[in-house]
Amino acid sequence: ELKVEQNPLFLSMQEGKNYTIYCNYSTTSDRLYWYRQDPGKSLESLFVLLSNGAVKQEGRLMASLDTKARLSTLHITAAVHDLSATYFCAVVNYGQNFVFGPGTRLSVLP
Amino acid sequence: EAGVAQSPRYKIIEKRQSVAFWCNPISGHATLYWYQQILGQGPKLLIQFQNNGVVDDSQLPKDRFSAERLKGVDSTLKIQPAKLEDSAVYLCASSKLRTRTGELFFGEGSRLTVL
Secondary structure: OOOEEEEOOEEEEEOOOOEEEEEEEOOOOOOEEEEEEOOOOOEEEEEEEOOOOOEEEEOOEEEEEEOOOOEEEEEEOOOOHHHOEEEEEEEEOOOOOEEEOOOEEEEEEO | OOOOEEEOOEEEEOOOOOEEEEEEOOOOOOEEEEEEEOOOOOOEEEEEEEOOEEEEOOOOOOOOEEEEEHHHOOEEEEEOOOOHHHOEEEEEEEEOOOOOOOOOEEOOOEEEEEO
C-alpha cells in the first residue's frame, strides 16, 4: 500500500526566510504532484513532476523529485504572507489513483 | 473552460439522515474521483470512475455510501444513514485520460456537518 508522508506538518516562518517541505513516499512512482489549499477552498495544482530529477519553479516556490530516494521537496524562497496555505503532495499508485500526504500547514508571519 | 462544479456547497444534517452530493466534471474528462477530506487531513479517495464504470471503490464504506456516474458525465455521492464521523468536505475531481501530466482538477467541495 502506498503511503505518503510530509514534514513538517506545521511550519511557521518569518517573511523573507527560506524553508523546505519534504514529501516521502513508500513505493515506486514516477509521478508526483504538489497542490495548494487555502482555508475553506479547494485544491489548486502547483507542480507536476514526471521524472527523476525533475525540477519546476514558479515564483518563490521550487519543487524537485528524486524517484530513487522516493523524495520530493518544495522549497520556499524569501517567503511572503501570500504563501500562507496548506501544501499537499500526492503520488500516483499502480491503479492510477492519487494518494495524498497529510499536508503541511504554512504560516508566514510579518 | 468551466471547472468542476459541485453542489450543495454546505449541508447540515442529523445523524441517521441521508444526503446526496452532485458533481459535474470538466467537459471531456473521462475520469472522475470522489475524495473525503476530514478537517486537518489530506484528501482520501472514496471512489474512482472511468467513463461510467467504477475503477476503484475499495475505500468506499459500502454499507452507507453509494455513488454513480450517469452516462459517463455527472456523478452523485450518497450517504445513508450518516454518522457523526462522516463530517468532512467531499471533493470531486476530474482528469483527462492518457494525458502527459494526468493532473487532477478539483471542485470547490461540499462541506457536510453531521450533528
